């Protein structure tokens with residue numbers, strides 16, 4: 001655990017004077033298109049705390065968007081990455097390879113679902129992994145169409161903007177987008193017209209009908225889905241939806257890709273969220289939690305599919321950087337040794353019991369959902385299911401002012417999401433929930 005005291009501390013207004021000074025410099029020097037949740041500048045971070053330049057200690061319910069699952073300065077990550085830094089920073093795996101890359105690929109083969117032969121390719125960002133999954137699926141199937149889902153998020157590069165559902169802020173004004181991308185309904189239980197019980201099979205039937213009639217199953221290279229949708233609002237596809245699409249993909253020779261960039265690596269209380277319904281993807285994309293904060297991503301999957309791309313067709317200068325690989329081995333070691341899947345389940349139990357109690361009290365909470373340490377509340381106008389983005393923004397702002405770092409998400413901007421590091425202490429977790437409850441009482 002980190003040396004930073006695991007206590008919330010608010011000693012200035014938030015943002016404090018030093019953060020405000022840095023914000024002035026930032027506005028002058030950094031492009032406006034890069035946003036930030038809070039105008040608070042970090043000085044150090046670890047465990048469940050982010051300490052800012054003014055000495056405030058924020059409770060971290062964001063993990064840098066589901067990245068620092070093991071904390072922001074996990075001992076094994078710092079130790080292994082530091083040792084690698086001293087040995088060499090880069091040779092380029094495509095020039096002279098090194099063991100760390102191979103060791104990460106071996107770990108991915110062991111940890112991802114399914115006992116078939118697997119191979120991996122490593123990249124830098126989540127979007128890059130998704131792009132490469134599409135390249136590999138197209139090379140393997142000799143087909144072009146890609147199926148994605150309402151509320152899906154897959155990144156900000158040109159192809160992944162096309163795959164992403166939400167216009168603002170991800171796509172607006174940035175087209176034209178890549179062709180041969182088709183979007184179909186997802187099983188969003190809370191908003192399904194005939195109710196959550198019917199949602200899984202009905203949504204699957206609709207999605208499959210649209211694919212069959214509008215695209216043609218034989219034209220489809222890949223179906224790409226987040227087994228627990230992240231940016232779109234922490235939507236758990238209703239039961240039966242994922243297995244039905246997995247089966248449809250099998251029946252038609254389509255590569256089934258699970259985008260586990262946000263939901264993977266213990267986040268939901270399992271190594272990967274698709275395990276929840278026993279779904280075995282052909283390819284799986286990972287990033288975020290994989291390397292304790294260093295930039296690393298991967299595509300892992302069936303060896304015969306992964307090998308479909310010709311030599312030199314995959315890669316990149318920095319892909320699988322040795323320091324990032326060392327950090328990944330440290331993060332995975334931490335997840336295993338500290339049973340972070342167990343920790344995620346415990347976080348779910350604490351959060352869900354308190355949040356469902358709040359739902360009884362506050363009628364703007366329409367839904368409490370998620371798994372493990374990927375939990376959210378969907379906020380609505382009292383007595384309706386109309387999205388309430390105003391209350392969501394006000395709640396987030398109130399929490400920030402009290403020293404609790406929370407994030408929002410959702411197609412309608414009305415979801416407050418919680419992604420604490422899995423190493424957060426239970427006292428901090430409860431204190432954070434208390435701040436949320438207090439904020440709810442005041443909006």
Ligand SMILES: *Cc1c(COP(=O)(O)O)cnc(C)c1O
Pocket residue numbers: 124125126127128130153154155156226230231259260261262263287288
């Ligand atoms: C964050 C995210 C991405 C994109 O990852 P970047 O590293 O930001 O490019 C893709 N898919 C999902 C599900 C994500 O949550």
